[in-house]
Amino acid sequence: xxxxLYEVLGVSKNATEDEIKKAFRRRARxxxxxxxxxxxxxxxFKELNEAYDVLSDPGxxxxxxxxxxxxxxxxxxxxxxxxxxxxxxxxxGGGFGMGDIFSSFFGGAAGGRQQQRxxxxxxxxxxxxxxxxxxxxxxKEIVYDRLAPCPDCDGTGLGxxxxxxxxxxxxxxxxVVSVQHTFLGDMQTATTCxxxxxxxxxxxxxxxxxxxxxxxxxxxRVTVEVPVGIRDSQQLRLSGFGEAGMQxxxxxxxxxxxxxxxxxFFERDGDHxxxxxxxxxxxxxxxxxxxxxxxxxxxxxxxxIPEGCQNEQVVRVKGFGMPKFRSDARGxxxxxxxxxxxxxxxxxxxxxxxxLAEELGEDVSDERTPLQKLRDAFN
Numbered sequence: 275x276x277x278x279l280y281e282v283l284g285v286s287k288n289a290t291e292d293e294i295k296k297a298f299r300r301r302a303r304x305x306x307x308x309x310x311x312x313x314x315x316x317x318x319f320k321e322l323n324e325a326y327d328v329l330s331d332p333g334x335x336x337x338x339x340x341x342x343x344x345x346x347x348x349x350x351x352x353x354x355x356x357x358x359x360x361x362x363x364x365x366x367g368g369g370f371g372m373g374d375i376f377s378s379f380f381g382g383a384a385g386g387r388q389q390q391r392x393x394x395x396x397x398x399x400x401x402x403x404x405x406x407x408x409x410x411x412x413x414k415e416i417v418y419d420r421l422a423p424c425p426d427c428d429g430t431g432l433g434x435x436x437x438x439x440x441x442x443x444x445x446x447x448x449x450v451v452s453v454q455h456t457f458l459g460d461m462q463t464a465t466t467c468x469x470x471x472x473x474x475x476x477x478x479x480x481x482x483x484x485x486x487x488x489x490x491x492x493x494x495r496v497t498v499e500v501p502v503g504i505r506d507s508q509q510l511r512l513s514g515f516g517e518a519g520m521q522x523x524x525x526x527x528x529x530x531x532x533x534x535x536x537x538x539f540f541e542r543d544g545d546h547x548x549x550x551x552x553x554x555x556x557x558x559x560x561x562x563x564x565x566x567x568x569x570x571x572x573x574x575x576x577x578x579i580p581e582g583c584q585n586e587q588v589v590r591v592k593g594f595g596m597p598k599f600r601s602d603a604r605g606x607x608x609x610x611x612x613x614x615x616x617x618x619x620x621x622x623x624x625x626x627x628x629x630l631a632e633e634l635g636e637d638v639s640d641e642r643t644p645l646q647k648l649r650d651a652f653n
Contacts, residue, residue, distance in 0.1 A: 279338060282325040287339070291330070292425075296483070298326040299490055306376045323372050330493050331417075372419045375491045378517075379421060392473065394421070394489075394517035394526035401530050403500055405537040409569045409597055411502040415495060416530070422492040423518045423525075424484035431488035431521040436479035438521070441470035448474040477521075488521040498530055503545070503599035506534040540569060545605030546595040550612055551577060558583040558613045566609065568594055577609050585613040 280287050285297045304310060305319045312318075328334045399418055407414075423429035432438070440446040444467035454461045466472040480486025496515055504510075509531050516526025534542070541548040551566050561581035568575045575594045583589075588608050595605025619627070631638045 277321070277325075279325040279328055282322055283329060285329075289329075294326070294329050295492065298322065298330070299483070299492075302372075302376055302491065306373065306380070308377050308380050319373060326372075326493070372491060372493075375419050375421060379487070379489075379491050392520045392523040394519040394524065396526040396529055397516040398529040398531065400533050401498060401500075402533045402535055404535055405540060405542060405596075406569060406571070407500055408504055408532075408534055409502065410571075412500045414498050414500060416498055416528075417493065417495050418528075420492065420494050420515075421489045421517045422494060424481060424488055424490045426483040427481035427488060429488040429518065429522050431477050431481055431484060431486040433479045433481040433486075436477055436481065438475050438477055441467060441474055441476045443467055443469040444474060446474040448472040486521070488523075489518040496528070500532065501599065503597045503601070504532050505599070506532065506542075508532050539567070542596060543608075544596075545598050547605065547607045548610065549607060550610045552612045552614045553579055553583065554614055554616075558585075558611070568607075569596065575607060579611065583611055583613070585611065587611045 280289070283289075283294060283297045284301060285293055289297070301322050302319065305315055305322055307315045307319060310319075328338050397418070397420060399416060401414060401416060403412060403414065424431070427433065427436075430436075441448075444450050448467055448470065449464045449472070450467045451462055451464050454463065467474075470476045477486040481488070484490045494515065496512065498510060498512065501510075509529055512528040512530065514525045515528035518525045539549060547569060549566060551564060553562060553564060557564070557579055559582065561583070562579045564577050564579060566575050566577055567573065573594075575591055577589055577591055579589065580587075588610055591607040591609060593604050594607040597604050616623075628638065
């Protein structure tokens with residue numbers, strides 16, 4: 275049987291959202307492959323991550339509490355990836371997941387680890403929207419993982435009675451100079467200070483939750499307003515929603531790339547829309563007014579088919595295209611006419627067409643079999 279997700283995280287079933295987050299970060303520090311060398315550390319971390327994916331989402335958690343399982347999640351394939359809201363296509367330029375976020379977190383902690391920039395980096399996600407959502411505007415929820423400001427210390431990295439002091443090992447220089455005595459003389463070498471990670475400052479009594487960084491791995495939820503008329507691949511910048519900076523340094527931004535899904539009926543061309551409409555040979559010959567659906571819900575577009583309209587002829591309807599970006603104006607709709615020729619005719623319809631052919635002086639062939647002619651005679 276599948277493991278109990280609350281048991282995987284080590285929390286009770288009535289745990290609060292904050293307790294679930296803290297339990298996940300605590301267990302992740304223990305199980306992450308960067309710090310845990312057990313053969314099954316990676317599998318345990320993946321299991322932990324999937325449990326957190328379910329229990330950190332109110333909807334998934336409610337469904338799990340009720341049914342004991344989540345479709346496409348724990349027990350049914352990995353759910354990881356933000357619940358289907360976004361495409362993780364360019365996080366830090368390389369498709370980061372929670373495991374990579376923790377790797378970055380471990381790499382940025384003080385205590386002899388590699389040097390880490392203090393300012394937060396920009397992050398990027400791709401957001402899929404429909405053409406109708408672009409026409410009317412929409413609010414979409416994005417769920418993604420990032421290094422967020424630590425809630426326990428408000429991003430300062432300071433614990434109770436903690437304070438930032440000049441690094442005692444480098445004297446605030448951020449570099450340590452060592453001298454080697456050789457037969458050629460004394461040689462000096464300057465290296466990044468491992469105690470302060472090159473910042474020249476260290477923390478006394480650091481925050482235990484973030485280990486003095488001022489940031490922790492977290493799952494972020496943010497609502498994005500999709501502007502009316504936005505183009506495919508156009509980007510939106512959400513200031514401050516990228517990677518948090520260390521110890522209160524400036525955060526990065528979240529870059530949202532809009533991806534517009536193909537439409538089954540309309541094709542967009544800038545601010546214009548292209549659509550197809552079927553008309554009969556009689557409507558094409560005599561002209562007609564037909565009605566088709568517009569891009570807005572409930573919108574009807576009246577299309578005037580000109581007399582003598584030809585197959586694949588394009589009829590332009592002004593002002594019924596896509597709304598223009600940051601404007602009240604709309605583009606036009608171009609309707610591509612498809613003249614439909616009936617495959618079967620009644621006796622009366624055939625007679626009328628034959629009379630028309632005779633009137634126009636056109637030769638027509640009668641390839642009906644004797645049995646078909648006999649049937650038509652009785653219709």
